[in-house]
Amino acid sequence: MMCQKCQEHEAAVHYKQVVNGEKQETHLCEGCAQEEGYMNFSDNGLSIHQFLTSMFPFDQSISQKQQVRRTEDAVCNKCGLSYQAFRRKGKFGCSNCYETFHPYLDPILKRVHSGNTTHVGKIPKKIGGNLHKQRELDQLRKQLEQLVQNENFEEAAPVRDQINKLKQELEEEREGGDQ
Amino acid sequence: MSLQDFINEAISPWMNTEGSDSDIVLSSRIRLARNFDYAAFPTSGEQESLIKVLEHMEKEYSNQSYNQFKQFHLVKMAELEPVQKRVLVEKHLISPHLAENNHTGAALISENEQASIMINEEDHLRLQLYYPGFELTKALETASQIDDWLEERTQYAFDEQRGYLTSCPTNVGTGLRASVMMHLPALTMTNKMNQIVPEINKLGLVVRGIYGEGSEALGQLFQVSNQITLGKSEEEIVEDLKSVVQQLIESERRAREWLLQQSGIQLEDRIFRSYGVLAHSRIIESKEASKCLSDVRLGIDLGYIKNVSKNILNELMVLTQPGFLQHYAQKALNPKERDAFRAHLIRERLQLEQY
Numbered sequence: 444m445m446c447q448k449c450q451e452h453e454a455a456v457h458y459k460q461v462v463n464g465e466k467q468e469t470h471l472c473e474g475c476a477q478e479e480g481y482m483n484f485s486d487n488g489l490s491i492h493q494f495l496t497s498m499f500p501f502d503q504s505i506s507q508k509q510q511v512r513r514t515e516d517a518v519c520n521k522c523g524l525s526y527q528a529f530r531r532k533g534k535f536g537c538s539n540c541y542e543t544f545h546p547y548l549d550p551i552l553k554r555v556h557s558g559n560t561t562h563v564g565k566i567p568k569k570i571g572g573n574l575h576k577q578r579e580l581d582q583l584r585k586q587l588e589q590l591v592q593n594e595n596f597e598e599a600a601p602v603r604d605q606i607n608k609l610k611q612e613l614e615e616e617r618e619g620g621d622q
Numbered sequence: 623m624s625l626q627d628f629i630n631e632a633i634s635p636w637m638n639t640e641g642s643d644s645d646i647v648l649s650s651r652i653r654l655a656r657n658f659d660y661a662a663f664p665t666s667g668e669q670e671s672l673i674k675v676l677e678h679m680e681k682e683y684s685n686q687s688y689n690q691f692k693q694f695h696l697v698k699m700a701e702l703e704p705v706q707k708r709v710l711v712e713k714h715l716i717s718p719h720l721a722e723n724n725h726t727g728a729a730l731i732s733e734n735e736q737a738s739i740m741i742n743e744e745d746h747l748r749l750q751l752y753y754p755g756f757e758l759t760k761a762l763e764t765a766s767q768i769d770d771w772l773e774e775r776t777q778y779a780f781d782e783q784r785g786y787l788t789s790c791p792t793n794v795g796t797g798l799r800a801s802v803m804m805h806l807p808a809l810t811m812t813n814k815m816n817q818i819v820p821e822i823n824k825l826g827l828v829v830r831g832i833y834g835e836g837s838e839a840l841g842q843l844f845q846v847s848n849q850i851t852l853g854k855s856e857e858e859i860v861e862d863l864k865s866v867v868q869q870l871i872e873s874e875r876r877a878r879e880w881l882l883q884q885s886g887i888q889l890e891d892r893i894f895r896s897y898g899v900l901a902h903s904r905i906i907e908s909k910e911a912s913k914c915l916s917d918v919r920l921g922i923d924l925g926y927i928k929n930v931s932k933n934i935l936n937e938l939m940v941l942t943q944p945g946f947l948q949h950y951a952q953k954a955l956n957p958k959e960r961d962a963f964r965a966h967l968i969r970e971r972l973q974l975e976q977y
Contacts, residue, residue: 522662534744536666538659538779538787541794548784548791552852555792557826559853562785564796565766567773570780 446472519543573616580609625970628950632941634713634735634752637933641755645923646871648803648843648936650758652765655788655797656747659777664723664742665789672726675746679739682775683730688768691732694739699727708945714752719743737768744789745797747772756867758800758860766856785852795852800860802867803832805935807842807920808877809870815844818870826850827866833912833939841912841939846870878924893921901972906965911942930975938968 444454452472459468518525524536526544535541541548552560566574583606590599641650657663658678661671676698684696699707699721707721715735720727720743730739740748749772751765779787785795793799809815819829828849831839846867848859881889896917899910906914919935921927940946942964948955951963 522666522668524666532665533791534665534789535663535787535791537662538657538781541781541784541787551791552784552794556795556850556852559795559850561783562781562795562852564785564798564855564859565769567778567780567786568770569773569777574782 448475636734636736641757644755647756650753650761651801652751652761653799654749655745655793657779658746659779663789672742676726679741688771691737693733694730700724712943712945762860796856801847804844810842842916893917903965905961
């Protein structure tokens with residue numbers, strides 16, 4: 444079997460992993476395995492860093508590759524973490540790294556979080572502002588949809604009014620922000 | 623130090639209360655990972671900002687109380703002896719990783735040891751909250767309130783799309799790890815765990831032994847926790863975990879009934895043999911001790927053993943860890959000495975029950 448990265452040498456490292464029930468197999472030659480970080484086993488076996496490192500995809504289309512190359516050179520201007528170092532460690536250095544490495548994050552997060560890339564949970568009280576209202580609006584819309592589906596129009600009416608009120612509030616805030 | 627004093631030191635006060643389904647679920651835990659907006663993460667190794675985080679926490683929260691959590695006490699890793707750290711790790715109040723951070727690592731621990739806030743672990747803050755029994759919903763609710771209290775005096779690193787930002791991509795989003803500690807002796811004895819674990823893994827949850835390494839779960843104690851932290855709300859994560867735990871509880875109960883029907887006398891024999899070993903042996907390794915403790919706890923739950931308290935399993939699993947043994951002996955012990963001392967400690971502990 445040939446190495447799936449360089450397609451030049453015989454694959455020497457065979458790596459199987461199961462992520463949320465999905466089996467993935469990786470076959471690499473020694474050189475590529477070293478590059479990808481598969482060979483640095485610590486005494487404690489596979490650490491979470493290496494586990495994460497192994498989640499980075501390597502067979503990409505050309506356009507993606509170019510984008511990757513740009514990201515690979517990226518260095519976080521706040522903490523100085525390079526993309527290479529992030530790959531090796533599997534850890535961010537500061538909150539700004541999320542911005543710096545943004546183009547490359549979706550595939551990583553998808554792998555770790557069963558295809559999810561967007562937060563839907565708690566919002567800090569201070570930061571929230573608009574976001575709290577936006578979330579509430581989303582929830583009310585879902586509720587309204589459910590009620591209408593069940594032809595429960597009596598209960599749907601006040602929900603609709605609430606939605607309109609929230610929408611108006613959000614619009615006013617937006618206009619206020621423009622001025 | 624008398625044994626009773628030692629136990630009082632080893633067993634956190636919250637453990638002495640009982641939660642629901644406590645014959646199978648020993649405890650529930652919620653952990654939230656949070657970072658400050660202005661400081662680089664602990665993983666960056668930038669000491670200056672980490673010192674600022676520690677100073678902020680010390681100034682604002684040391685010896686403060688929040689609702690039922692009285693007197694958060696600040697312990698700095700730099701000021702602890704290795705054995706003291708080991709004891710905190712064995713009580714699950716701090717992580718081994720935090721214990722290694724001798725510069726800026728610290729923990730705020732509530733008086734009843736139910737809540738602990740690790741400072742400058744992998745993230746600036748790691749809030750942990752324990753409840754006895756199967757109480758995930760209450761634990762999440764309370765943890766979220768403490769989280770609000772911590773947020774009041776700082777600005778968290780938060781992104782509209784990614785949620786709470788964490789050092790490790792595996793925690794981003796909610797930063798939530800919800801887990802339960804379960805005693806599953808009947809499912810283990812009937813070899814069902816081997817089939818159940820892969821099924822649970824498919825649901826994005828993780829099952830692992832709490833003590834011991836690899837697939838071997840000492841004391842038949844398992845931790846079940848969520849793996850996914852992004853794309854689901856905190857409530858959804860907890861509900862998903864709860865429904866799996868509920869099924870595990872029911873399976874374990876059925877397996878216990880089946881064992882009783884199929885092999886009542888053999889089961890009873892196994893339980894009392896283990897009881898005998900604990901009560902009379904002079905040398906005992908931790909592996910054998912945990913197996914016997916698990917059997918005895920099952921014997922208590924099934925009504926075979928009547929005069930021993932239920933706490934014996936979690937209590938002695940903690941007490942017979944190397945750190946605690948040496949703490950009680952007040953000196954370093956080599957492995958052979960530990961096995962003898964462990965047997966001694968267990969006999970002494972069982973004698974406390976005899977009145």
